[in-house]
Amino acid sequence: MQAQDQITRQNFDDWMVPVFSPAEFILVRGEGSRVWDQQEKEYIDFAGGIAVNSLGHAHPVAINALTEQAKKLWHVSNVYTNEPVLRLAKNLVENTFADKVFFCNSGAEANEAALKLARKVGLKVGGEHKNHIVSFKNSFHGRTLFTVTAGGQPKYSQDFAPLPKGIEHIEYNDLEAAKAAITENTCAVIVEPIQGEGGVVPANLEFLKGLREYCTEKQVVLIFDEVQTGVGRTGSLYAYMNTGVVPDILTTAKALGGGFPIGAMLTTDHFANMYAVGDHGTTYGGNPLASAVANAVFEFVNTEEVLQGVQNSHKQFVEGLQKISQTASIFDEIRGQGLLIGAVLKPEFAGKAGELMKLASDYGVLVLVAGPNVIRFAPSLVISEDEINEGLLRFSKAVHHFIKA
Structure with a gap:
């Protein structure tokens, strides 16, 4: 590559809309759970593309599915259907x-489809006034205007008024507040069975069970954002399977494609x-490339070996983080399930998670x-x-540097 063609981090600031503030290094390749930047510095990847890279980087299962499908059929739109999408379904x-x-x-998009369907159900079941949606504080459901309003973090929505109406936010894990709303x-x-962006906060089992019972009683659609x-x-394949609570609608994305963009809304026939033909749609959704990759990833993950491995890795992570905190006295709590883990900083380090994240990359x-x-x-x-x-x-080295800074 000639000098004038070199890509640098400065190019982001030059050319990209400033809605992100990425790290100062640029990653160029990955293998398994290791990635390398332009200077060939190696990193262990505990971020996983924000819970997306379910099989890590360059996994042969995903590569083979993508390349084999790429030789056959890329895109046909939903005017037609295709074999990979039906296999995945x-x-x-x-x-x-x-x-x-x-x-x-x-x-x-999956949450958008779910919320639109819920509004349609409300219209059919209870008439034009049955359109109120209950969500929870500190939740996160996406960045479209509808889903960012459904999310319970005003910092993401407050500058984009007027926002869609009829959405109310209450305290997470507060069943009585939910019933009152x-x-x-x-x-x-x-x-969310576990609030991810909101701090890796698991829902109490009694809370989810109570929501299920009350939603059934009041003819309210229960949506699990997974x-x-x-x-x-x-x-477990999905978090609801850990609870015994079955939602009416479930949304899934991120890990489903292992890095290839795909989302899905799952629901019952009822x-x-x-929804009727024309009520909702998408140009790219369910295209053969995404569906082939997602199907291969899904089948690989949905095995006792992988799912048990996630549980084993959880134990290894938690024990390791507890040992770090024993020597550094940095964490108040380690919470989460499987390989979605949150380490809560002690009050004296409040507000400094971003600093530690940057130091960890160093x-x-x-x-x-x-x-x-x-x-x-x-x-x-x-x-x-x-x-x-x-x-x-x-x-651990980053943590000890951090507490001495």
């Missing part, structure tokens, strides 16, 4: 509560049939934040014991 239906699937390109005009409750918790992330390990006070880990579901140990060693 079959797998999702046979392995979950759902009878029907709608495919799209992201978690936000649900009225005869409520069409849906949308909830964009971040789905496809093996918690050690609710799916309230030491060669990529981590995430979940708000200003929580370090989040969402690595590959098939990360090896050695990669976990090496990453935690590097993270």
